[in-house]
Amino acid sequence: MKISFVIVSIFFLMMAARAEGPKNKGNIVYKYKKYESFDLGNLEVKGDIIAPGDLSVQERQRTKMERGLLERKDFDQEVRQDIKNLR
Amino acid sequence: MLLLVLDILSRSIMKNVIRFAIFILLMPSLGGASVNRAEKIYFSNKNISNRSEAVTYELMRSKYYFSASIFAKERLIEDKPLDERFEEALTTLILKTGTSTFMPLNEQILGKHKSQAMSFILGVKQFHKKRYKSAVKALNNVKRGHRFAPEKYMMTGSSLNFLGQYSEATKAYKNCMRTSEVSAASANHEKLKRYYDILAESCLIHMARMEYKRNDYKKAVQSYQDIPKTSYRWPSLLLEKAWGNYYLEDYNRTLGLLVTYKSPLLRSYFYPEAEVLTALTYFRLCLYDDSLKTIEQYHEVYKSRSDQLKSILVKYKRSHTFFLKMMMQPIEKLEKKNPFIRNLMTQTRKKIKFNLDLANYKKVSNEYKYLKTKKQTPFIKKLREAVGRSKDWQTRHLNHYIKKEMFDFLNDVHKYSYEMFNIKLEIMFKKRDLLYKNKNLISDRGRGSLENVKRTQKEHFYDFNGAFWADELGDYSFGLKSNCEEVKVKREGGV
Numbered sequence: 356m357k358i359s360f361v362i363v364s365i366f367f368l369m370m371a372a373r374a375e376g377p378k379n380k381g382n383i384v385y386k387y388k389k390y391e392s393f394d395l396g397n398l399e400v401k402g403d404i405i406a407p408g409d410l411s412v413q414e415r416q417r418t419k420m421e422r423g424l425l426e427r428k429d430f431d432q433e434v435r436q437d438i439k440n441l442r
Numbered sequence: 443m444l445l446l447v448l449d450i451l452s453r454s455i456m457k458n459v460i461r462f463a464i465f466i467l468l469m470p471s472l473g474g475a476s477v478n479r480a481e482k483i484y485f486s487n488k489n490i491s492n493r494s495e496a497v498t499y500e501l502m503r504s505k506y507y508f509s510a511s512i513f514a515k516e517r518l519i520e521d522k523p524l525d526e527r528f529e530e531a532l533t534t535l536i537l538k539t540g541t542s543t544f545m546p547l548n549e550q551i552l553g554k555h556k557s558q559a560m561s562f563i564l565g566v567k568q569f570h571k572k573r574y575k576s577a578v579k580a581l582n583n584v585k586r587g588h589r590f591a592p593e594k595y596m597m598t599g600s601s602l603n604f605l606g607q608y609s610e611a612t613k614a615y616k617n618c619m620r621t622s623e624v625s626a627a628s629a630n631h632e633k634l635k636r637y638y639d640i641l642a643e644s645c646l647i648h649m650a651r652m653e654y655k656r657n658d659y660k661k662a663v664q665s666y667q668d669i670p671k672t673s674y675r676w677p678s679l680l681l682e683k684a685w686g687n688y689y690l691e692d693y694n695r696t697l698g699l700l701v702t703y704k705s706p707l708l709r710s711y712f713y714p715e716a717e718v719l720t721a722l723t724y725f726r727l728c729l730y731d732d733s734l735k736t737i738e739q740y741h742e743v744y745k746s747r748s749d750q751l752k753s754i755l756v757k758y759k760r761s762h763t764f765f766l767k768m769m770m771q772p773i774e775k776l777e778k779k780n781p782f783i784r785n786l787m788t789q790t791r792k793k794i795k796f797n798l799d800l801a802n803y804k805k806v807s808n809e810y811k812y813l814k815t816k817k818q819t820p821f822i823k824k825l826r827e828a829v830g831r832s833k834d835w836q837t838r839h840l841n842h843y844i845k846k847e848m849f850d851f852l853n854d855v856h857k858y859s860y861e862m863f864n865i866k867l868e869i870m871f872k873k874r875d876l877l878y879k880n881k882n883l884i885s886d887r888g889r890g891s892l893e894n895v896k897r898t899q900k901e902h903f904y905d906f907n908g909a910f911w912a913d914e915l916g917d918y919s920f921g922l923k924s925n926c927e928e929v930k931v932k933r934e935g936g937v
Contacts, residue, residue, distance in 0.1 A: 424725075424868060425718055425861045427685045429655040434600050437644050438569055440795035441541070441593050 476504035481821040494520070495528055502531060507538040508809050508832050509825045515547060524555045532559040533589055540802045541566055542839070543832075558583060562590045565597055574601035592622040592641045599645065603652050611652060618645035640794060643673050651682070659686045671916060674792060677703075677711045680916055684719055688726075696723045698918035705915055710788035714744060714851075714858040721865050728883055728926035730869045737862045748855040751782050755848055765844040766837060782851070790847050799843065803836040876928065884927040 480500035483493060494517035501510035514535055517528065524532075536544065536559055544552070544563045552564040561583035568577035578601045584594040595618035602611035619642045626638035650665035663686040669676055684699040700720050703711055717740045724733035758764035769787055790796050810833045813826045876882060 424864055425722060425858075430651040430682060431604065431655070433682075434603070434648055434651055437648070438566075438597055438600055440793065440798075441566070441596070 476500045477506065477816070477822075481819065484821055492517070492522070498528075498531060502534065506809055506812075506825070507535055508543070508806050508829045509813070511535050511539055511543045512825070512828045515544065518547065518551055518555065518560065521554075524557055529557055529559060532557060536563070537589070538805070540798060542802075542835075553580065556583060558585060558588050559590070562588075562594060565594065569597050569601060572604075574604050577601045578605075586617075586621065589625075592618055592625055592638060592645075595621060596641060596645050596648070599648060603648070603655075608652060608656065612649060615645045615649045615652075618642070637794070640674060643669055643675055647675065647679065654682070654686055657689075659689045662686045663690065676916070677708050678713075681713055681716050681719070683916075684716070688719060688723060691726075693723045693727050693924075694920040694922055697920040697922070699916060701918055701920075702915050707915065710785040712785060714740070714854045717744075718858045718861045718865070721862060725865055725869060727922055727924050728872075729922065730873065730883075733865060733869060737866050740862055741859070744855045745859065747780065747782050748852055751780050751848070752852055754780060754783070755845075755852070759845070759849075762838050762841055764841070765848070766841040769840075769844055783848075786848055786851055787844075790844055796840075796843060799836070799840050803833075803840055806833045806836050879928070880931050881928045882931050883925050884929055 477500070480497045483496045483500060486493075494513045497513040498510045498517065501507075501513065510531075514528075514532060517524075532544075541563055544560070545567060547560075547563075549564060549567065552560045552567070554560075561580050565577045565581035565584070568574075568580055578598055581594045581598050581601075584590055588594070595614050599611045599614035599618055602608075602614060622638045622642035622645065626635045626642065629635040629638060646665060646668055650662045653659075653665060654662040663683060666679055666683040666686065669679055680699050680702055684696045687693075687695040687699065697720065700716050700723075702708060703713070703716055717736060721733045721736040721740070724730075724736060768783075769790070773784060773787075806829060810826070810829050813822060813829055816822050818826075
């Protein structure tokens with residue numbers, strides 16, 4: 356019983372201490388630099404140049420659309436028609 | 443002098459009128475006697491061995507061929523072998539009534555008696571069913587000296603052609619030509635002689651078509667050239683010859699052949715396919731503007747008129763007599779309806795099949811008329827019903843034939859319209875390609891000194907002779923140079 360009373364008391368004390376904490380610190384103000392400049396000319400990047408120096412587009416073969424134009428392979432239909440024309 | 447001539451003329455006219463009247467008066471009575479005899483035989487209680495055969499002969503004697511064919515068919519169903527006389531009668535009946543009379547008989551009956559006439563009918567039937575091996579087998583029973591030998595060889599040749607047996611097909615076609623020439627030489631009538639001449643020409647045309655199919659265009663064109671210009675079939679062959687020249691890459695000859703259809707003499711021959719081939723040939727010569735002009739004209743001429751024609755035809759598409767009645771009308775009346783109708787009718791009238799069917803239709807109508815005048819007995823009733831059915835079938839058959847010709851034309855206009863569209867797309871593609879490549883065709887008419895030259899398609903043949911001459915038809919050739927060479931575009935200012 357005593358032990359449990361002590362634990363509960365400690366718990367309440369900790370809660371009270373935590374609730375009072377931030378009030379004592381006050382408001383934090385963050386400040387940024389108003390102006391900053393970089394001299395890119397002086398920047399030195401170490402490594403090798405892989406990309407080509409000038410602007411280029413790789414040529415590719417244009418797709419040719421082949422349309423099936425009219426073909427006359429035979430006159431079989433006309434031959435059949437001639438036979439129908441017999442007496 | 444004038445009075446003398448008039449007198450002679452009136453006498454000869456009167457003579458003919460009297461002869462015709464005697465014929466008309468005597469015909470039913472002469473025929474009536476043998477029809478009565480046929481009736482007696484048909485109902486006789488005596489044991490007549492070949493009753494159907496005897497009735498057939500009696501009816502044939504009075505020239506009731508359609509009636510006789512009813513009993514001939516009954517005889518064919520019997521198992522007893524046929525004699526030579528009946529075989530001859532069957533041949534005559536086919537000649538007088540057409541092959542369609544015996545076509546409804548089944549294959550078993552047709553092949554049962556080993557009759558040459560029936561083997562011929564069986565061959566025709568098998569050919570129409572695309573059973574070419576069976577057709578050849580049946581036709582082999584028809585001997586070389588038979589009346590149907592030229593037709594037999596023509597069908598055998600075509601069957602072998604479809605079976606891919608080309609050397610045998612050539613032999614059959616050559617036999618067809620020989621037998622047709624022999625038959626034409628011995629023909630009594632001008633019409634019969636003409637029929638055999640057409641058969642001989644048809645066999646030569648089939649040989650040319652076979653060579654074309656085998657990609658031997660040079661030989662095919664040579665064979666087409668053997669068809670005389672006086673032939674009925676010559677105008678329609680110009681298109682086939684033009685295709686042969688197209689594949690030989692003789693584009694100028696192709697255009698020359700096709701331009702023949704513009705001649706006033708060939709006004710009634712018009713083929714949408716010929717217009718497509720013209721556009722295609724210009725395209726191959728890289729004359730894109732001419733090709734586009736042909737396409738434009740096609741749509742202008744064919745589209746609107748075929749729409750008009752369609753509106754007339756669709757209205758009567760279910761009629762069984764409309765087209766036949768229309769065919770019987772005078773040409774002036776047809777011309778008022780639609781320019782295409784008149785030309786289509788002229789084309790159909792020139793077809794052998796139509797003329798043969800029309801002759802059969804007239805014969806069956808006359809026979810039906812005679813039977814209607816006779817006293818109605820059970821025998822005459824039987825004949826009248828059967829001949830009536832035949833007449834009805836012939837009417838529908840002829841009407842259907844004309845209707846099919848017209849609707850086929852309409853379908854062709856639409857089918858080839860699609861082909862024209864394809865050519866137009868291809869031209870647009872080629873033009874775009876040239877633009878991307880920064881190139882022009884060598885004599886592009888859009889620039890240079892040709893800029894102001896307006897050249898229409900028709901000017902081509904004015905450039906040649908200025909007019910069509912009947913003896914020159916089919917021998918024209920254009921003189922156009924291929925425009926397919928590409929040149930770099932030169933910019934103004936020398937850049």
